[in-house]
Amino acid sequence: MKLSVIGSGGWGTALALLLLENGHEVALWSYTEEESRVLRETGENPMLKGVPLPVELALTTDLACVRGCPVVVLATPSFAARSTARRLAPLLDPGAVVVSVSKGIEQETSRTLTQAIEEEIGEGHPVAALSGPSHAEEVGRRVPTAVVAAARDQGAAELVQDLFMNPRFRVYASGDVVGVELAAAMKNVIALCAGCCDGMGCGDNTKAALMTRGLTEIARLGVAMGGRKETFAGLAGVGDLIVTCTSMHSRNRRCGILIGQGTPPAQAVREIGGVVEGYYAAANAKALADKLGVEMPISAAAYEVLYRGKDPMVVLRELMTREKKHEIEDSWV
Ligand SMILES: NC(=O)c1ccc[n+]([C@@H]2O[C@H](COP(=O)([O-])OP(=O)(O)OC[C@H]3O[C@@H](n4cnc5c(N)ncnc54)[C@H](O)[C@@H]3O)[C@@H](O)[C@H]2O)c1
Structure with a gap:
């Protein structure tokens, strides 16, 4: 499946590598040209020292990478979740699922991040949250990890579960977003x-x-x-x-x-x-x-x-x- 991960910090990068390992075609979007250049030139993310980025991982700063993706992973800091979702909204494929993997509450409104994202991308896009005990440094090193994928839409939660799950990354589904x-x-x-x-x-x-x-x-x-x-x-x-x-x-x-x-x-x-x-x-x-x-x-x-x-x-x-x-x-x- 064609997938994109928006945000190339430690967590976005670790999840992009996991999805790549699961056989998907993955693009990793960086907020700045400089960040993308560092990934390209050093072949690793400075937050995940010693974890090589395979050439198959498409590094980009073009948000249009979400076109053609049934699932888009949003891995920015929480303060940028709404603004990034707003920029993504016109680019998303119909019915595309957005997975929020950030951990925070919207500062100004005290909304949860999936609520903020839903408000920006509108009807027709199920939104899920992926969370649990999962340090990027350990997921990057393939340390066995278990998390939970939550969505109001059961199909969306189970789709996220299927996409991420592998023998070193166990995903439970939940309806309690x-x-x-x-x-x-x-x-x-x-x-x-x-x-x-x-x-x-x-x-x-x-x-x-x-x-x-x-x-x-x-x-x-x-x-x-x-x-x-x-x-x-x-x-x-x-x-x-x-x-x-x-x-x-x-x-x-x-x-x-x-x-x-x-x-x-x-x-x-x-x-x-x-x-x-x-x-x-x-x-x-x-x-x-x-x-x-x-x-x-x-x-x-x-x-x-x-x-x-x-x-x-x-x-x-x-x-x-x-x-x-x-x-x-x-x-x-
Ligand atoms: N690091 C972890 O182990 C881990 C695990 C689970 C969840 N999380 C959550 O994931 C989120 C990201 O964490 P991280 O560790 O990858 O952070 P990070 O600091 O490593 O990276 C954050 C990324 O967001 C980008 N960014 C900064 N400002 C932005 C903006 N205005 N718009 C879009 N992108 C912007 C940065 O360029 C950077 O690539 C946080 O909410 C964190 O709580 C992190």
């Missing part, structure tokens, strides 16, 4: 916090508590937005949370470590270089939690540190000394 996208976006906030705890010298106990209670509040928000609780116990939920909070591949965690060691948040984001999605998702978490009346104490604390300059040590103490709670809210109901 909101749950999958929310989990993907919000775990980055918790990963920033986990990094911050590491940077402050806290231990494994602290991180386990943070991840567990972080997942509880993400699920609370996700359910309030129409997602299914079970999704948060799945690959896009706890699976991605584990990988992001524990790995040095995670930019969000590395950014958090810098903050925990005393680097001002905006400077830490700049030092990391690539997009630190959790920094922006923390603002969305606050906006959504306020709007929907959902309690998200860890994400709210992250917001205070990232945007209001609050000391992470003070925030940690405040979280630990909140009023006492039942772990399961309706335990004795």
